[in-house]
Amino acid sequence: MTVSRTRMSAQxxxxxxxxxxxxxxxxxGMTPQQVLGFIEQSLEMGITTVDHAMVYNSEQPFxxxxxxxxxxxxxxxxxxxxxxxxxGFGELGAKAVNHYDxxxxxxxxxxxxxxxxxxxxxxxxxxxxxxxxxxxxxxxxEKFLQLKQAGKVRYFxxxxxxxxxFELLQKAVKAxxxxxxxxxxxxFSPLYMEPLENGLLDxxxxxxxxxxxxxxxxxxxxxxxxDERSQRLHDALRIxxxxxxxxxxxxxxxxxxxxxxxxALPLLGTSxxxxxxxxxxxxxxxxxxxxxxxIWEASTGHAVP
Amino acid sequence: MTVSRTRMSAQxxxxxxxxxxxxxxxxxGMTPQQVLGFIEQSLEMGITTVDHAMVYNSEQPFxxxxxxxxxxxxxxxxxxxxxxxxxGFGELGAKAVNHYDxxxxxxxxxxxxxxxxxxxxxxxxxxxxxxxxxxxxxxxxEKFLQLKQAGKVRYFxxxxxxxxxFELLQKAVKAxxxxxxxxxxxxFSPLYMEPLENGLLDxxxxxxxxxxxxxxxxxxxxxxxxDERSQRLHDALRIxxxxxxxxxxxxxxxxxxxxxxxxALPLLGTSxxxxxxxxxxxxxxxxxxxxxxxIWEASTGHAVP
Amino acid sequence: MTVSRTRMSAQxxxxxxxxxxxxxxxxxGMTPQQVLGFIEQSLEMGITTVDHAMVYNSEQPFxxxxxxxxxxxxxxxxxxxxxxxxxGFGELGAKAVNHYDxxxxxxxxxxxxxxxxxxxxxxxxxxxxxxxxxxxxxxxxEKFLQLKQAGKVRYFxxxxxxxxxFELLQKAVKAxxxxxxxxxxxxFSPLYMEPLENGLLDxxxxxxxxxxxxxxxxxxxxxxxxDERSQRLHDALRIxxxxxxxxxxxxxxxxxxxxxxxxALPLLGTSxxxxxxxxxxxxxxxxxxxxxxxIWEASTGHAVP
Numbered sequence: 001m002t003v004s005r006t007r008m009s010a011q012x013x014x015x016x017x018x019x020x021x022x023x024x025x026x027x028x029g030m031t032p033q034q035v036l037g038f039i040e041q042s043l044e045m046g047i048t049t050v051d052h053a054m055v056y057n058s059e060q061p062f063x064x065x066x067x068x069x070x071x072x073x074x075x076x077x078x079x080x081x082x083x084x085x086x087x088g089f090g091e092l093g094a095k096a097v098n099h100y101d102x103x104x105x106x107x108x109x110x111x112x113x114x115x116x117x118x119x120x121x122x123x124x125x126x127x128x129x130x131x132x133x134x135x136x137x138x139x140x141x142e143k144f145l146q147l148k149q150a151g152k153v154r155y156f157x158x159x160x161x162x163x164x165x166f167e168l169l170q171k172a173v174k175a176x177x178x179x180x181x182x183x184x185x186x187x188f189s190p191l192y193m194e195p196l197e198n199g200l201l202d203x204x205x206x207x208x209x210x211x212x213x214x215x216x217x218x219x220x221x222x223x224x225x226x227d228e229r230s231q232r233l234h235d236a237l238r239i240x241x242x243x244x245x246x247x248x249x250x251x252x253x254x255x256x257x258x259x260x261x262x263x264a265l266p267l268l269g270t271s272x273x274x275x276x277x278x279x280x281x282x283x284x285x286x287x288x289x290x291x292x293x294x295i296w297e298a299s300t301g302h303a304v305p
Numbered sequence: 306m307t308v309s310r311t312r313m314s315a316q317x318x319x320x321x322x323x324x325x326x327x328x329x330x331x332x333x334g335m336t337p338q339q340v341l342g343f344i345e346q347s348l349e350m351g352i353t354t355v356d357h358a359m360v361y362n363s364e365q366p367f368x369x370x371x372x373x374x375x376x377x378x379x380x381x382x383x384x385x386x387x388x389x390x391x392x393g394f395g396e397l398g399a400k401a402v403n404h405y406d407x408x409x410x411x412x413x414x415x416x417x418x419x420x421x422x423x424x425x426x427x428x429x430x431x432x433x434x435x436x437x438x439x440x441x442x443x444x445x446x447e448k449f450l451q452l453k454q455a456g457k458v459r460y461f462x463x464x465x466x467x468x469x470x471f472e473l474l475q476k477a478v479k480a481x482x483x484x485x486x487x488x489x490x491x492x493f494s495p496l497y498m499e500p501l502e503n504g505l506l507d508x509x510x511x512x513x514x515x516x517x518x519x520x521x522x523x524x525x526x527x528x529x530x531x532d533e534r535s536q537r538l539h540d541a542l543r544i545x546x547x548x549x550x551x552x553x554x555x556x557x558x559x560x561x562x563x564x565x566x567x568x569a570l571p572l573l574g575t576s577x578x579x580x581x582x583x584x585x586x587x588x589x590x591x592x593x594x595x596x597x598x599x600i601w602e603a604s605t606g607h608a609v610p
Numbered sequence: 611m612t613v614s615r616t617r618m619s620a621q622x623x624x625x626x627x628x629x630x631x632x633x634x635x636x637x638x639g640m641t642p643q644q645v646l647g648f649i650e651q652s653l654e655m656g657i658t659t660v661d662h663a664m665v666y667n668s669e670q671p672f673x674x675x676x677x678x679x680x681x682x683x684x685x686x687x688x689x690x691x692x693x694x695x696x697x698g699f700g701e702l703g704a705k706a707v708n709h710y711d712x713x714x715x716x717x718x719x720x721x722x723x724x725x726x727x728x729x730x731x732x733x734x735x736x737x738x739x740x741x742x743x744x745x746x747x748x749x750x751x752e753k754f755l756q757l758k759q760a761g762k763v764r765y766f767x768x769x770x771x772x773x774x775x776f777e778l779l780q781k782a783v784k785a786x787x788x789x790x791x792x793x794x795x796x797x798f799s800p801l802y803m804e805p806l807e808n809g810l811l812d813x814x815x816x817x818x819x820x821x822x823x824x825x826x827x828x829x830x831x832x833x834x835x836x837d838e839r840s841q842r843l844h845d846a847l848r849i850x851x852x853x854x855x856x857x858x859x860x861x862x863x864x865x866x867x868x869x870x871x872x873x874a875l876p877l878l879g880t881s882x883x884x885x886x887x888x889x890x891x892x893x894x895x896x897x898x899x900x901x902x903x904x905i906w907e908a909s910t911g912h913a914v915p
Contacts, residue, residue: 163469196438197467198469199467199468199469199470201438202467202469202470202472202473203469203473205442205473206442206469206472206473206476259439260438260439261439261440261441261442289390289404289405289406289408289437289439290390290401290402290404292404292438292439293402293403293404293405294402294404296438297402303392303402303403304389304402304403304404304405304435305435305465
C-alpha cells in the first residue's frame with residue numbers, strides 16, 4: 001500500500017499525501033544508518049515529503065543519514081522552518097526569552113544553517129515557523145524572492161498563522177512570487193477542531209493551498225485516552241476501525257483528516273516503521289460523511305445543530 | 306398595510322421584506338384548505354416569500370395547499386434548504402448521527418424531493434442549510450449551475466455560514482454563476498446580536514447580499530420573558546411600542562431588525578394570521594437611532610462604549 | 611530630539627510619528643495662552659499632529675488657543691472625530707441613551723461644529739469615532755466625498771472598527787475617494803495586545819494604512835501598577851529602560867509600540883510638557899526583538915509557543 005501524491009497548490013510542489021515528521025528525531029536514538037533505513041522504508045510506502053525545523057535540531061542527524069546515500073536527496077521533498085530564536089540565542093544572556101524573528105537576516109541565517117546541516121543544495125519548502133508580531137511582510141517577501149532566485153529554496157509557506165496573518169503575507173509574497181505561499185501548517189486533530197470554524201481551513205481552500213496538519217493524533221491521547229473526551233473519541237474511532245476491519249485506530253484518524261475537502265496533508269510523528277505502515281492504511285480508507293460526523297460528535301459531545 | 310418588496314442582491318430575486326417561515330407547519334394542524342387560506346391572506350399583506358427546508362417536513366403539506374389553486378405558485382417566491390441528513394438516513398442504522406451532506410448527489414436528491422413534495426417545477430432560492438465541514442466548494446458550485454441550467458432552481462444561498470465559509474463558497478459560485486450567492490440566512494434578534502460584531506452583517510453589506518434573519522423574536526422569549534435580560538428587553542420594547550402607539554411589541558422587534566443597513570429580511574414563524582397582521586405593522590414603522598440603541602442597551606445591559 | 615514624520619498611507623496625509631492627544635484638555639485647567647504654549651513646545655519636538663473628538667469637548671479650548679496666533683494652524687495636522695450622540699442629545703429627553711450616529715446629516719453637523727469650535731477652515735483627518743451598527747457605508751462614503759470636495763475635510767478614517775467593519779467602509783470609500791480610509795485608531799498597549807492576534811494590525815498593514823494607537827500607557831497603570839500583571843510589566847519595562855540608560859519607562863512603551871511593523875502612530879495624552887519630552891525619547895530608541903518579546907511575555911505571563 002502506498003500513499004498518493006498531490007500538489008500543495010496549483011503551481012506548488014508535488015508532495016506525498018502523508019508527510020513524515022522528524023521533530024523528535026534527535027530523541028529517536030538512531031544511528032545515521034538507522035535513520036537512512038527509516039527514510040528508505042518510508043519512501044517505499046510513498047512518503048517522500050519530510051518535515052523539519054531549525055528548532056527541532058533534527059536537520060543535523062537527518063543530514064548525516066542523507067550523506068550515506070548520494071542518490072536519496074532527490075527522492076525527497078524537504079520542508080523546514082525558520083523564524084524562532086530559542087532562549088540563549090539573544091544578546092542579553094540570562095535575560096533572553098524565546099522569541100520570533102522573521103527579519104531578512106534571520107531567515108537568511110537560518111536557511112544557510114539548514115542547508116549546511118542537511119547537507120543539501122536546496123530546501124523544497126521553507127516555512128515561517130510562528131507568526132512574528134514584528135514581521136515586515138514586504139521584507140519577508142523580498143528575502144523569499146532572493147532565496148528562490150539563489151536556488152536555495154523552491155517554495156514558501158507559513159505555520160501557525162491566523163487567517164489575517166496569512167492574508168497579509170500572501171499578498172506581499174504574491175506581488176513578487178506568482179505562486180505565493182503554498183501551505184499553512186496548522187494544528188488539527190479530533191481533539192483540536194478549531195480550524196473547522198475559525199476560518200483557517202476555509203481560507204486554505206479559497207486560496208487553493210493545502211494545509212499541513214500537525215499533531216493529528218493529539219499527542220497520542222487518542223490511543224491512550226486520559227479524560228472523558230479522549231475516551232469518547234477513542235471509542236468512536238474504535239467503532240469506525242471495526243467497521244473498516246482495521247485493528248488500529250491511527251489510520252481512521254488520518255483518514256478522518258484526509259477527508260477534509262481542502263487537500264489536507266497530515267504529518268506523522270512516529271519513529272517506528274511499523275506504526276508508519278499502520279498509518280499508511282489511511283491511504284486506502286474512505287470514511288463516509290456519517291462516520292466523519294460521528295467522530296466530530298464524539299469530540300464536541302453533542303450532535304450537529 | 307402591506308410589506309414592501311426588495312431584491313436579495315443586485316441581480317438576485319425580488320422578495321418581500323418580511324418572509325413567512327413555515328418551519329413548524331407540520332404542527333399547525335391545518336387542512337390543505339386552511340394552509341391555502343393562510344397563504345392567501347399573507348399574500349394580501351404583501352408577504353410573497355416563503356421559507357422551507359427539507360428537514361422541516363413542511364414542503365409536503367405546503368405542496369398540498371398549492372395543489373388546490375393552480376394560479377398561486379406564481380405569486381410566491383419559495384425558499385427551501387438542503388444539506389442536512391437527519392438521524393436514520395445514514396447507512397449505519399442505529400449508529401447513525403445527524404450530519405451534513407453538501408455533496409452533489411445529496412443536493413440533487415434533496416432538490417428533486419423538494420420539487421416533488423411542493424408540486425412545483427422550480428425553487429426560487431435554494432440554501433445550503435448548515436455549513437458542512439466536508440463541503441467541496443467547487444462541487445457545490447457546479448451542482449448549482451446544473452440545477453440553474455435545468456430550470457430547477459433560480460437562485461442560491463446559504464444558511465448559518467461563518468464569514469470564511471461564505472467567502473469560500475461565494476468565490477466558487479461566482480466563478481460559474483455571475484450573481485453568486487444571494488443570501489446568508491442567520492440567527493439574529495435582540496437576544497442574539499453577535500452578527501453585529503462577528504462580521505456576518507458587514508460581510509452581507511459588503512457583498513450586497515440581503516441577510517435573512519431567523520428567530521427574530523428569540524423563540525418568543527421577548528414576549529414572555531423568563532430571565533432578567535429578556536425582561537429588560539421586554540420592558541424596553543414596551544416603551545418603544547408605547548411611543549409608537551402600538552399595542553404589541555412584535556412590530557417593534559421586526560422594525561428593529563429592518564433598521565439594519567444591509568437590507569435585512571426577517572422571517573416570521575407564526576401560524577396565526579392575526580399575529581402576521583400585527584407583525585406587518587413593522588412595515589410602516591421607523592425607529593430612530595436613539596430607540597434602536599435603547600434596545601441594544603437593554604440587550605447588553607450596558608451603554609455603548 | 612524631535613519626532614520623525616511619516617504618511618498615514620501611500621496617498622494619505624503626512625503626520626508626526628507621535629501624536630498629541632487632547633481628549634482631556636478641558637480638564638487641564640489651562641488658559642488659551644497656556645494651551646498655545648503647550649502646542650508650540652510640542653511643535654518644537656516635531657509633534658505636529660493633534661487628536662480631538664466632538665465628544666471630548668476639546669475643540670473649543672483648542673480653537674481659542676489657535677485664535678491667538680494666526681500662523682499656527684498651518685503647522686498642525688488636526689484629527690477629529692464624529693458619530694457619537696451623547697446622552698441628552700436625543701429627542702426623547704430623559705429616556706435618551708448614548709448612541710452612535712453616522713448618518714450623513716450627523717456627520718455634516720458634527721464637522722461644521724468642529725470647524726466652528728476650532729476656528730479653522732478644514733480638518734486634516736476626520737474619523738468615525740465608533741462603529742455604528744446602523745452605518746450605511748455608501749451614505750458615509752458619499753458624505754465624505756462631499757466634505758472633501760467642499761474643502762472641509764482632507765482625509766478620512768475610522769476608530770475602534772473591527773476588521774469586517776473596516777473592510778465594509780473601506781470598499782465603499784475607495785469607490786469614491788481613491789486613497790480610501792487612511793487610519794483605524796485603535797486601543798493598543800502592553801496591557802491590551804488583542805490587535806496582535808485579532809487581525810486589526812494585519813489588516814492595517816495589508817491596506818497600507820497606519821493604525822493610530824490610543825491608551826498606549828494603559829491609562830497609567832504601567833507606571834503605577836495595581837495588580838500582578840501590571841507589576842510584572844512595570845518591572846520588565848524598567849529593565850529595558852535600564853538597558854537603554856533611560857530613567858523613565860514611558861519612552862520604552864512608546865518605542866515598543868513604534869516597533870510594530872505597520873507604521874503605528876501612538877497617541878500621547880499628557881498635559882505636562884516635561885512628560886512629552888520624556889515620551890519623545892522614544893523617537894531615538896530602537897528595541898531589539900528580544901526586548902520586544904520580553905515585554906510581550908511579561909504581559910501574557912508565558913513564553914511564546
